[in-house]
Amino acid sequence: MAFENPDREQIKEILEQAGNIAVVGLSDKSDRTSYMVAAAMQQKGYRIIPVNPAVQGEILGEKVYASLSDIPEPIDIVNVFRRSEHTPEVAREAVQIGAKVLWLQQGIVSEEAGSIAAEGGLTVIMDRCIKVEDSILLGKR
Incomplete structure (x- = not known):
């Protein structure tokens, strides 16, 4: 069966309940997408x-x-x-530490990582931007 992301209502709940978000591959260069997305999420609390x-x-x-x-x-x-190609190892580690959600940013898809995380009890989201989803589902806060 093909992978499907959780529906928008589930994603909204995930974001509303999120405390700590570990950003794997976060760059220290302010012109990189990872930095801009993480900074925007941080500004939203x-x-x-x-x-x-x-x-x-x-x-x-x-x-x-x-x-x-x-x-x-x-x-x-x-x-x-x-x-x-680096995400299956991240998924294994996410399972190991007991994370709740594995979220692969927009443009990143790995059936292997998704299976590892799902089998480990995590909710899996792929090929979606967390900042965009937050803006659409929760708006300004």
């Missing part, structure tokens, strides 16, 4: 936790972690800005 092994220190005022398993607090959404 979401807690962004950067995950990027190539960056030391902070991004958007938050400590950067090398991997999901290094984060010492619970994660609701794992938001992924990595190429599709």
Whole structure:
């Protein structure tokens, strides 16, 4: 059976209940899409936790972690800005840390990652921009 994203009502609930959002592949360069999306989500009140092994220190005022398993607090959404071929490993780690949602950004699709996450009990969203979904479903806050 082909993959289908949750319906808009479910996505709205996910966003309303989201606490910590780990952003895998978050760049420290302000002209990158990952940075712009994470900054916009942070401005809307979401807690962004950067995950990027190539960056030391902070991004958007938050400590950067090398991997999901290094984060010492619970994660609701794992938001992924990595190429599709890297997402199965991210999905395995998301399952391992007990995240609730694996969210692959717009343009990123991986049936393998989706299966790993779904079998691990996570809700899976692929090929959607979290910032766009938030704007459509929750509007200005």
